[in-house]
Amino acid sequence: MVEGVESAVGLDRRVARSKDAVLSATYELMLEGGLGGVSVDEVSRRCGVAKTTIYRHWPSRAALVLDACSQMGVAAPQPDTGSLADDLRILVEGLVAELGAPGWASVLPSVIDAAERDPDIARAHASLHRTLMAPFVEAVERARQRGEVAAADEPADVVALLVGPLFYRRWFSREPLDASFVETVLSGMPGRRPRDTP
Amino acid sequence: MVEGVESAVGLDRRVARSKDAVLSATYELMLEGGLGGVSVDEVSRRCGVAKTTIYRHWPSRAALVLDACSQMGVAAPQPDTGSLADDLRILVEGLVAELGAPGWASVLPSVIDAAERDPDIARAHASLHRTLMAPFVEAVERARQRGEVAAADEPADVVALLVGPLFYRRWFSREPLDASFVETVLSGMPGRRPRDTP
DNA sequence: CTGCTACGCTACGGTTGCGTAGCGTTCTGC
DNA sequence: GCAGAACGCTACGCAACCGTAGCGTAGCAG
Numbered sequence: 001m002v003e004g005v006e007s008a009v010g011l012d013r014r015v016a017r018s019k020d021a022v023l024s025a026t027y028e029l030m031l032e033g034g035l036g037g038v039s040v041d042e043v044s045r046r047c048g049v050a051k052t053t054i055y056r057h058w059p060s061r062a063a064l065v066l067d068a069c070s071q072m073g074v075a076a077p078q079p080d081t082g083s084l085a086d087d088l089r090i091l092v093e094g095l096v097a098e099l100g101a102p103g104w105a106s107v108l109p110s111v112i113d114a115a116e117r118d119p120d121i122a123r124a125h126a127s128l129h130r131t132l133m134a135p136f137v138e139a140v141e142r143a144r145q146r147g148e149v150a151a152a153d154e155p156a157d158v159v160a161l162l163v164g165p166l167f168y169r170r171w172f173s174r175e176p177l178d179a180s181f182v183e184t185v186l187s188g189m190p191g192r193r194p195r196d197t198p
Numbered sequence: 199m200v201e202g203v204e205s206a207v208g209l210d211r212r213v214a215r216s217k218d219a220v221l222s223a224t225y226e227l228m229l230e231g232g233l234g235g236v237s238v239d240e241v242s243r244r245c246g247v248a249k250t251t252i253y254r255h256w257p258s259r260a261a262l263v264l265d266a267c268s269q270m271g272v273a274a275p276q277p278d279t280g281s282l283a284d285d286l287r288i289l290v291e292g293l294v295a296e297l298g299a300p301g302w303a304s305v306l307p308s309v310i311d312a313a314e315r316d317p318d319i320a321r322a323h324a325s326l327h328r329t330l331m332a333p334f335v336e337a338v339e340r341a342r343q344r345g346e347v348a349a350a351d352e353p354a355d356v357v358a359l360l361v362g363p364l365f366y367r368r369w370f371s372r373e374p375l376d377a378s379f380v381e382t383v384l385s386g387m388p389g390r391r392p393r394d395t396p
Numbered sequence: 397c398t399g400c401t402a403c404g405c406t407a408c409g410g411t412t413g414c415g416t417a418g419c420g421t422t423c424t425g426c
Numbered sequence: 427g428c429a430g431a432a433c434g435c436t437a438c439g440c441a442a443c444c445g446t447a448g449c450g451t452a453g454c455a456g
Contacts, residue, residue, distance in 0.1 A: 034314070039443060129371060216433080239412080248433065
């Protein structure tokens with residue numbers, strides 16, 4: 001990693017193989033026990049890569065967790081139907097599916113908790129959050145340029161009103177995220193009539 | 199705790215004193231490091247109560263944490279102005295203040311994370327959540343009986359639309375919870391005209 | 397083919413934490 | 427006062443985890 005000659009890309013396949021295995025096992029452990037559930041010994045046991053090798057690639061447990069953390073979320077594809085309501089419906093349905101599946105959704109609380117006290121994790125969380133929410137913000141931005149949303153409305157605010165209730169249901173109230181609730185949330189968005197006058 | 203004769207209420211002041219000190223220190227440690235930041239040794243060190251004494255009152259670390267957890271939130275006073283908008287404004291401003299202060303707001307992510315995998319914590323979280331949100335639900339219920347809210351609207355849904363964005367800002371997007379955002383959230387509630395036609 | 401590099405293995409040392417045991421002391425309720 | 431409960435103290439045993447060292451082996455690049 002420091003040699004400066006051969007580390008141009010990834011000349012040694014052994015390195016790539018080890019790193020992949022380690023990161024996979026780390027991610028798997030995160031799913032099971034949150035960030036705190038990751039231990040280097042257990043990662044080593046799981047993926048068959050020796051602990052010494054792990055420490056050859058990451059200087060500490062924190063660095064490993066942070067690395068796995070940073071590669072977590074995948075942005076949803078950007079919809080572009082020309083209608084904000086339709087774009088948001090697509091995005092929300094994707095998000096709801098993600099929230100119900102065992103993936104980053106089950107790790108995020110742990111990340112948020114850690115971010116409360118660890119600046120490095122806070123940075124990773126910010127980046128992850130940006131990635132996940134970018135399509136939402138972009139959809140609102142475009143709608144604003146089309147005049148579908150008032151110029152005074154901050155896209156970030158609109159997104160908060162939309163996804164806030166979804167996150168709330170998933171983690172805070174732990175009520176089901178059913179279709180009817182999704183409808184209720186969507187019907188409060190700009191470009192639609194308010195939900196008490198349908 | 200098992201004697202059955204003297205433990206009627208709290209006959210021995212020593213017990214009350216120890217328990218109070220231990221629970222206080224436990225709560226303090228929670229504020230600093232979340233549920234995972236609580237260790238029996240550290241609690242003992244902090245409050246000056248011997249570790250053996252702690253184990254005389256709680257069978258395990260988990261039981262202690264759970265106990266401290268259960269005594270966490272305090273319900274806001276129930277407003278009753280006769281207007282849903284005003285009631286909600288009062289409640290929301292109280293909640294925003296709480297979210298900005300170092301109290302249960304900084305521990306909740308940790309509780310949520312633990313609840314994801316620990317049924318006992320999940321129960322404590324459900325109870326805590328009920329306590330914190332009860333005034334909101336009650337306010338909406340009353341408004342519904344006054345006809346201010348459509349009978350078809352579930353109070354829990356209305357509350358989710360209201361507080362979801364606040365929680366989202368506090369923990370997920372980590373943007374400031376300023377007055378203008380609070381206004382944006384409040385203006386989307388029933389009994390008010392939608393925010394794009396002021 | 398050869399030399400370098402990554403790797404696995406074993407074995408540490410140190411820390412932290414859980415939960416228990418035994419004993420002497422102090423406080424409390426009666 | 428007095429018996430008994432609660433407490434503090436010290437000292438354990440055990441497990442998990444972090445991070446390091448040394449050595450021999452296997453695989454890669456040239």
